[in-house]
Amino acid sequence: MNNERSTQIRLARRPVGWPVHEDFETVTVDYDAPAAGEVRVRNEFVSVDPYMRGRMNDVRSYVPPYQLGDVIAGAAVGRVVASAADALPVGTAVLHQHGWTDVIQADAAKFRAIEEVPGLPLSLRLHMLGMTGLTAYVGLTTIAGMRAGDTVFISGAAGAVGTAAGQIAKLLGAGRVIGSAGSPEKVALLTDKYGYDAAFNYKEGAVRKQLANAAPDGVDVFFDNVGGDHLEAALASMNDGGRLALCGAITAYNTTERPVGPTNLANMITRSLSMQGFTIGSHWDKLPEFTEQMSGWFGAGKIAYDETIVDGIDNSVDAFLAMMRGANTGKMLVRIGE
Template sequence: MSHAVSIQVQLVRRPSGWPVPEDFRTTEVTYGDLAPGQVRVANAFVSVDPYMRGRMNDVKSYAPPYALGETMTGGAVGRVVETTVEDLPVGTVVLHQHGWRDVAQEDAGTFRAVAEVAGAPLSLHLGILGMTGLTGYVGLTAIARIQPGDTVFVSGAAGAVGTAAGQIARLLGASRVVGSAGSAEKVALLTKRYGYDAALNYRDAPVREQLPALVPGGVDVFFDNVGGDHLEAALDAMNPGGRIALCGAIAGYNSTERTPGPDNLSNAITRGLTLQGFTLGGYGHLAPEFAEHMTGWFADGRIAYDETVVDGIENAVDALLGMMRGENTGKMVVAIGS
């Protein structure tokens, strides 16, 4: 057994609008010898996700807000380097929620062993093979009840969840998949790499003006990561009986004023639409089903993925701000060590 120094990033001030580096601090925490039942893990990657911005606010939500002066929690993957339990021997790859730190030392029950996948970096357990992919799967199946032949529109399509949702929609039988992104390069990526039939750049013109030409037969399923103008555009384009899975609303995450609602919500009444928000907390029972599908798709070479990797735990805040500005393609992760 030995002591270890852990570099950790903590929230010290609640942001007003866009977070700034001064809202955080990087500090060192020294761990003593392991207590019985504990393990020590050297993280390989930590996750950076949109939901983290919401947890910085002291408001009631599906998860408690981050406590000031405490280390930012969230997904991470690493290897056990010291252990007191037989079930997690040294070298085991584990997932956990202890977040933004290079070394984690906690009770073994807070870590979950995962298998290494041939040809895949460990970071994929935070992305397409993990929570990100599961989010896309749950939204399309349990929430939007996708059917073969559906036309699917995905907002924020070049992000981590969007790239997963578009591919999963196609694999589950969608006849047409359309997405939105924030640059010409990302639009091209969606159609050339991720199997989208068409995509729009929301910076070129209002989404409401661009979307109809891409979905001449209307939209059956809308997977929304953005909200705001994207939700309005989708409500105009939805077919009768259409289903909307509300996964995120990143357009308003950093707003200091109340975000206005769509002006066409009455379409939900006249067209018999279903709008349902969701988080993964209530759908863990679908993880084995998702894993079976995704493992097969991945092994067959039917899944593409991109990652935006920022090096160094001390740069986690920069990674968060870059993701909020849309600078990432696919999953944003922070790599630690080698």
């Protein structure tokens, strides 16, 4: 295989508030035959994730911002279709961070070969068997120090990380797991499919009151994907010695005004609480432990998952905007056709 055309989605300008289509541009790139040490990969699935919104801003964060004209980098999984690198022959399934593109050609060192699990789609490497699941596992174990019998509250529970975190908490022995979601259908899914003991629709009333009703004996661990009123509600319900793992704050990602913080942070003192933010990039050492655990749970049929799939690399922006507005159940993915 010699020449091939790649379609790529790049950052055209920095969004102000909610991103719009004009903040992105679609370009095509023609690849010659791979040079020595290079491979060409045709993606099968591309990930869209909340953290990408932060990288569109030119501000200090845990990862450098996208530069104007950059491809929207992020996780993708595909297969080698042309190779000039012995370590990655044609047909190898690979995981990489080249993001929103249908075809990518680069040095073989930028790709990681992955084992294909019979009966499971490659897309799982972008969520339950990948960074999403690892994030949930680390947040509960390393950051929050979850113990058997704990009452655990997870915000944004019907999203990719939330559906993983709820199941992992139950499998690790949580006494009660509570989740918040944004529709009656998602609330029902949490209890019917994902093993949550209780769930509520945050759009139907004050989060603080709904959480207090769902957790009359208080909360020991809070896994936060949302921030804002959810964090304030958790602080009001935390038991003495409770632990809060801050994974995301999606309510603030697109605001153009200074977000309002919790008014009850004094509870951190009076209840001897521990609150820690984290990003998964500092915890890759936990990957082997997580992979062994999650593979065992999958093998035993103990893990459920949902995927919300949008077809076509040209629809990546639509998928991203829909995910940011909560239109997904489980992991939002872009599927790349032939």
